[in-house]
Amino acid sequence: MSLCQCAVKHSESDMEGCCSAPGAGLKVFLHWRGEEEEHYQAYTQGTPSAEEICIDVAQKIGITPVCYSLFALYDPQTKLWFPPNHVFEIGKDTTTSLSL
Template sequence: MPPTSEDSPLIGDSFDSLSSTSSGTLCVHLYHHPNSFQLAPDSAGSLNFTYGDYTAEQLCVAAAKVCGILPVYHPLFSLATEDLSCWYPPNHVFRVDESCSKVVVYRIRFFFPNWFGLQNSYRFGPANSQEKPVLDGPTLDYLFAQSRSDFISGQMDVSLNLESQETCLGLAVLDMLRISKERKQNLEETLRTMRFSQNKAKG
């Protein structure tokens, strides 16, 4: 299933029928949070919610706090179904009881190219002279982790022309350097446990 896009449908029901994964628990999957170096590079953990009613917006706010996402960036994020086929609107209500549970995914839904540098795009501070990148560090970290997960799991469609292969190679090197820093390992230790292959790019 390809990653959700703007064309992906919204879940329309007021209350969700929760599928069984772990009884009485709603799990919000996260791609990245400040302690992600302790976990697998393509899975940064989850938040678990038990017994009660929760709106998608409430869950997004809780996930943002854990991931260090500032309120100004909340509108860029949304919840998706576990198979990444649909988005949940902010007012969608999840009802969790003893017989129901579900996994949803906290993802960046809205992203536009060139939002990450002063050269092409920026936002103003209170004074016009206070120019800053549109996206801050924690949001970029999350975007990188989400893209990393999509690529490794084969959900990102990557053509295999020479330019794309060179880009993928550069990103793989950057990713291994990043993982080495997150895990506080030297690069040789990371290289012994991390491998990227063309098969992963194909899924």
Template sequence: MAFCAKMRSTKKSEVNLEAQHQGLEILFYLQDKSPISYTSGEFTSEELCIEAAQKCSISPLCHNLFALFDENRKLWYAPNQVFKIDEKTSHRLYYRMR
């Protein structure tokens, strides 16, 4: 059992050791979809979700089932969350079903 616990903690630390990126990056769990990156600007979470839904061919009827999720903080972002992106910003979010 101790081995399993060690394996889990090792994998978690590997995720946190990833190189920091600049700007805001939206990732997808689908392998064939490349990430969407933003280096500057001001966007609401809803605007980012709409663009991600279009990239994934998700209809307007269903895109409200999806949201932006920060895996490091275990945090879901509300549609009215404003992201101000500049050279100091570093966000890696996942577009996924709630």
């Protein structure tokens, strides 16, 4: 699993070193972040499970392990909640946006 941290406020040229292409990969939006903080966590390749992504994001924002199970990934376009064992196939053609 390759992890890439890019903020929505970055320009395309700033994102080249971080993400393979603007909009590529799986993005998990963090709606509660402040204006100066990153707006999403991006994954550009690999096969992480929904649980692995939730734990990764929770660790990055300081949520304790006791509370990891309180979070899940949601796709607002399809109105679908992903179970913890759902595996995402992330490649160069993936353009998925989820909410935590």
